[in-house]
Amino acid sequence: MxxxxxxxxxxxxxxxxxxxxxVLQEVQVExxxxxxxxxxRVACLLNIPPSRVYSVANFYRAFSLVPxxxxxxxxxLGTACHVRGSDRILEQIERTxxxxxxxxxxxxxxxxxxxxxLGACALGxxxxxxxxxxxxxxxxxxxxxxxxxxxxxxxxxxxGGSAATGAPGQEADK
Amino acid sequence: MGETMVTTKIxxxxxxxxxxxxxxxxxxxxxxxxxxxxxxxxxxxxxxxRLCLVEVKRPxxxxxxxxxxxxxxxREEGLEIDTHSERAQRDRKLVVELLLARCPNVELxxxxxxxxxxxKPRFTAQKQDENxxxxxxxxxxxxxxxxxxxxxxxxxxxxxxxxxxxxxxxxACIGCGACAFVCPTHAIEVQDLLQxxxxxxxxxxxxxxxxxxxxxxxxxxVELEKLSDRLELVKNWxxxxxECRRExxxxxxxxxxRASPASPVxxx
Numbered sequence: 488m489x490x491x492x493x494x495x496x497x498x499x500x501x502x503x504x505x506x507x508x509x510v511l512q513e514v515q516v517e518x519x520x521x522x523x524x525x526x527x528r529v530a531c532l533l534n535i536p537p538s539r540v541y542s543v544a545n546f547y548r549a550f551s552l553v554p555x556x557x558x559x560x561x562x563x564l565g566t567a568c569h570v571r572g573s574d575r576i577l578e579q580i581e582r583t584x585x586x587x588x589x590x591x592x593x594x595x596x597x598x599x600x601x602x603x604x605l606g607a608c609a610l611g612x613x614x615x616x617x618x619x620x621x622x623x624x625x626x627x628x629x630x631x632x633x634x635x636x637x638x639x640x641x642x643x644x645x646x647g648g649s650a651a652t653g654a655p656g657q658e659a660d661k
Numbered sequence: 662m663g664e665t666m667v668t669t670k671i672x673x674x675x676x677x678x679x680x681x682x683x684x685x686x687x688x689x690x691x692x693x694x695x696x697x698x699x700x701x702x703x704x705x706x707x708x709x710x711r712l713c714l715v716e717v718k719r720p721x722x723x724x725x726x727x728x729x730x731x732x733x734x735x736r737e738e739g740l741e742i743d744t745h746s747e748r749a750q751r752d753r754k755l756v757v758e759l760l761l762a763r764c765p766n767v768e769l770x771x772x773x774x775x776x777x778x779x780x781k782p783r784f785t786a787q788k789q790d791e792n793x794x795x796x797x798x799x800x801x802x803x804x805x806x807x808x809x810x811x812x813x814x815x816x817x818x819x820x821x822x823x824x825x826x827x828x829x830x831x832x833a834c835i836g837c838g839a840c841a842f843v844c845p846t847h848a849i850e851v852q853d854l855l856q857x858x859x860x861x862x863x864x865x866x867x868x869x870x871x872x873x874x875x876x877x878x879x880x881x882x883v884e885l886e887k888l889s890d891r892l893e894l895v896k897n898w899x900x901x902x903x904e905c906r907r908e909x910x911x912x913x914x915x916x917x918x919r920a921s922p923a924s925p926v927x928x929x
Contacts, residue, residue: 500882523827536833543727545815 490528492517497532504535511544520551548602555596556591558636560584561615565604572626573612577601579626580614583633596640670741684730684742685713687781695744696753696773698845699796700731704805708732710796711756712773716746727752730814750777758782764791767846793848795821808891809833812840812863830864836881853878872902879903 491512510533514525522543530537544550557637562568581587584597584653591598607613610622614632619630664679669888678687683706688695707728716725717733718741725741727748743749754777761770762784774782797814797844800823804810811834815824825831836858841849852859858867858881869878870885879902889896901909 524829534811535828536804538810538831538833539814542813542815546817 488522488524491523493525493528494532497529502532502534504533507533507535507540507543508547511540511550515550519557520554520634520655523552529538548600554555554595557640558597558617559600559615560597560633561587561600561602561605563587563605563607563613563615564601565608565611565612567604567608568613570610571612573624575626576612576614576624576629576636579629584627594640594644664802667735667738667740668734669739672742672744678735680736681734684715684717684728684733684735687735688715688730688744693744695730696776697731698769698794699798701798701802701843703764704798704801706731707797707801710760710794712753714749714752714756716743716749718743746813753777754779758784760794762786763788763847764794765789767792767794770794770844792846793823794846795823796845797812797823798843798845799849801822802843807835807837807839809835809837809887811835825863830866834863834865834867835858835884835887836860836865837884837887850861858884870900873900874905874909875902877902877904 493514494522496510496517500510500513507529510529511521511526514529515521518525526540526544527537529535530540533540560580562573562580564573564577574648577588580599584592584599586592586597586599588601590600602615605613605615605620607620607622610620612624614621614624616627616632616636621628666677668675668677668682669687670676671684671691671693674691676687676691678690683689685695685700685706693714695713698714699707700710700713708731711729712725713730713732715733717728718725719737720739720741725743725746725748729744730744757770757774757777758779761767761774761779761782763785763786764770765782766789795814799812800812803812811831812823812825814821816822825834830872836851838851838860839885840863841847841851841860849860849862852861853869856869856871858877859865867881867883870880870882871878882897885899885917889899900905
């Protein structure tokens with residue numbers, strides 16, 4: 488695997504043990520998750536024991552040690568969003584994309600994550616798609632929010648787009 | 662000798678200790694016993710087990726404050742520390758109840774519970790076979806004293822545990838067994854199977870060195886190499902198992918005595 492990006496990130500931030508989290512954040516942006524070899528390289532460059540790097544990478548929800556999809560959907564299940572029915576929206580997304588919370592679709596397009604508060608309670612229920620906030624979500628708005636991204640994905644990769652459209656419960660529920 | 666001393670009252674008894682002494686050390690120095698699980702005099706205090714809770718009062722500042730005595734440094738005059746106040750004991754009892762809910766079958770915890778008057782813990786245990794209380798002694802001894810950092814805490818909240826990086830056999834582990842030695846609940850097992858030293862919890866399996874004299878396997882090669890580097894010991898010395906080392910040392914000494922008539926023992 489190509490680890491030159493790790494070297495670049497460390498160079499940008501400085502090979503300082505206290506930069507560990509900043510380095511990990513940037514490495515994750517590069518690879519979309521934190522590959523094991525990249526973490527070992529970070530440990531080596533920053534002169535931190537691998538056990539400590541693993542411990543930090545493992546602690547924060549923002550870091551993922553398994554590959555994630557090209558697009559990240561975060562749904563807030565915090566108190567304010569919860570009382571406005573975010574659990575039903577979560578179910579709808581799970582059905583639409585055939586993916587469980589915490590998982591990635593078979594075609595590696597979407598990862599679905601639950602979060603506990605995004606600090607935008609007034610907008611609840613909130614869904615974040617690739618960093619873009621969608622407030623006052625409803626079950627019926629799920630389709631329209633996902634549509635542009637799914638269409639783009641299907642256009643870019645016509646063969647692989649089938650998994651996302653093959654949501655079994657989608658038609659039956661209507 | 663030129664240390665600043667502060668006076669503090671522990672359980673009503675006045676004592677003078679060097680400034681910055683922890684409440685736990687101060688109490689122990691005058692023979693007051695405070696139970697601990699995560700404290701080790703050779704390691705930096707960590708405050709993880711919460712068993713060493715004491716009540717600290719600053720006269721004229723109202724009610725006391727509950728602190729972990731192992732991390733509470735005495736830095737001012739006239740503090741009043743009550744190691745077994747009603748509040749401290751009540752909180753300590755709760756801590757042990759919670760620990761028992763995590764590790765119901767750890768003997769040490771059962772004994773602590775009995776001492777604190779817990780007949781039946783209020784909380785039900787999730788797992789019967791858990792015996793790690795996450796005190797962090799193993800992690801700290803590996804990092805601070807051995808200098809290997811082979812293991813660390815991973816995960817968070819209920820998923821927190823001690824493990825090797827990536828849950829793979831650690832490359833850094835030298836099989837010294839210090840982690841097992843400091844573990845208060847015997848959650849780590851070290852096995853010596855002839856030529857192999859095994860720590861199954863960390864996936865460690867290391868080749869041991871045989872004693873050049875009796876042939877007994879006595880310690881992992883990597884550990885001995887590390888030791889001889891760190892402690893600047895005579896490498897030959899580490900070719901022998903501890904028993905043979907003692908024997909050789911004893912014979913050398915006796916032979917040496919006989920050989921030199923001017924030895925201090927004879928003169929005396």
